[in-house]
Amino acid sequence: MSAEPAVTDTPDPASDEPWQRLDTRVVWVDAAKTLLSMVPAGIAIAFFGAEIDWGTMGPILGATAFGVLGGIADLLRWVKTRYRITDQYVERRTGLLVRRHRSIRRDRIRSVDTSARFRHKLAGLRVVTVGAGQHSAAGEAALVLDAVRTETAERLRQELLYGVTPAPAADAVDAAEPAEPRPEGRVLARLARSWVFYNMFSIWAFLMAAGLLWGTYWLLRMFGLDPAGFVRGLADWDAIGTAWTIVIAVAAVGAVGVVGLAVDFFTENWRFVLERVPGERGTVLRTTQGLFKTREVNRDDNRLRGVQIAEPLLWRWIGMADTSVVSTGLSIWSMTPSAQILPRGPISVARRVAAEVLETTPSPVDRPLRPHPRRALRRRAGWALATTGVVTGLLAWLTTLIDGLPGGVWLAGLGLLPVGLALAVVAYRSLGHAVADGYLVVRSGAWARTTTALQSRAVVGVTFRQSLLQRRLRLATVEVTTAAGMGRYSALDVASADAVELATAAAPGLLDPFLTTSVATAAAEAPDPVQAQARP
Amino acid sequence: MAEQPIALRSPKHRVERRAIGLWALQSLIGFGVLAGLLTAAYLIVDGARSWLGPVLVVVAVWGAVVTLVMPLWRYAVHRWEVTEDAVYAVSGWVVREWRVVPLSRIQTVDTIRGPLEQAMSLATLVVTTASSRGAVKVPGIDAQVAARVAEELTQITQRTPGDAT
Known part of the structure; x- marks a missing residue:
């Protein structure tokens, strides 16, 4: 029985395991980080004679203050944080004003991840995140140790994931030794450079470029340069005309963003x-x-x-x-x-x-998926029509309310119709399901066609859902709930006559006591489309 | 309810008749608060009257229709049953839901009683599984029945080993 939560706020009373601090190098890293955050402002003042006023120095002073405060906060965090691993729990105490105690039952630990920022790497530190399958919605968070030495991190990982007996405290000297070589694994995929093309072109490129350009602009301004004038002097913008200027600007910004995303992709996925x-x-x-x-x-x-x-x-x-x-x-x-x-x-x-x-x-x-009945397309087209109708109606209403609006604005609402209908077709074509080899496979989605294969043994419940419109169209949505992933996966709009059959295949035996007798026999046979049509 | 829209039989038990009153009251209070706020805004903010008026009318009509129709409709639909292997509940009105959860996958069983439910000695039985989306809720059953069922289910599930994922 697991009514007891995996993550609790109460300490393990049955243990007198000593509490441990985070690594002392964290302090040095913090000090270095704090000093570094002051460097840009220092250079600007010392070498470029920049005036200390908020107009030009605002961002850099803000960043400096942020960095210094962050460093101090980090130092306090180090002072106040203790952790220990007992026979049953991983525990952490932290917090300056609000003391927080967090413990995770060791048999509930589902992942132990290590990560390192650049500064951690230089200092030989790792951040350890212990996850216990907590429900984020319930406000539970993983237990993070930021940071411990690389060797300690590896030891913790072995200990927590593979149940190696906890080393006694006297072994602290040995911990400095490099960890034993890891067992060799089977490589399933490595980074291919061509993947960068899949990650370069996205609407985020413009956001990224905006951030980059804004940062550069302020940086240059601070050192007394005039980036705006430089760009203005690049070409005779008046001769080119407003339209072309905009086109060139968008293209240039886009190009910066695309390069930025490419660099970002490689730094993030390097040696994946x-x-x-x-x-x-x-x-x-x-x-x-x-x-x-x-x-x-x-x-x-x-x-x-x-x-x-x-x-x-x-x-x-x-x-x-x-x-x-x-x-x-x-x-x-x-x-x-x-x-x-x-x-x-x-x-x-x-x-x-x-x-x-x-x-x-x-x-x-x-696997080839079984398509859903054409009636499902009618439902989607109906949604497209309804959305268009509502938006058009609202726009028409708004034009009567607001004087400044031109009378023809509601026509723009009609523009939604082709887009909506196209999406309806796309969404309909995405639909599909199959049950095979102990997996339930469902596919759906308009903006992102999502195919999910879920093991039947992971199904912890079955839900059928049917609106009035679905009932008229003889459709139903079959949803399996599970402890994994999103918590539920649905086969949208299957023929209502096949719904129970699909659920029975996905979760054998669960529905048997509730089948209507007429279908209990029919379900055993192959589905008959004529019979399905004949159902009222 | 002669013809089942999907090939499952109805669960055995209806909810209490008192649930009709509960749902009507809940709907009335919800729409009453909303309409009250809108009316207050209508009276206070002069500039917004031109568009708040129609909104208020729509909310009032919608509220009246829901309050009249929804409770009876729900009463006709809502059913529940606990067998030796599973909890099975049907709920909803415009959108209807059939939910089946095997007892072996149940994690917790609770009864929830809001102030209205307490006044009417009703309760909502909530059966949760390891899925964050998989809770089965059976509203509008008698408080004593709910407590008894919750007790039985808790005993059964405590006998089941594993963490039910």
């Missing part, structure tokens, strides 16, 4: 490796990546329940895909996307990796 490594409690899926900030995530294979491949609509023509695992204890909403096992890349690689991760042939995500 996905491998399956043996551990004491079965194998783990491990990803390592990063240039300045390395990140290593281990996903316990015992908690693996399926995979998910998402294909964004606008890039489906070049076969772009995001690949993630469906696993218990990996939060979809966490800041570090630990469920994602591949950088955004080609669909062919995604499918191959999915097959190898699941170790099922033929791969569940490669």
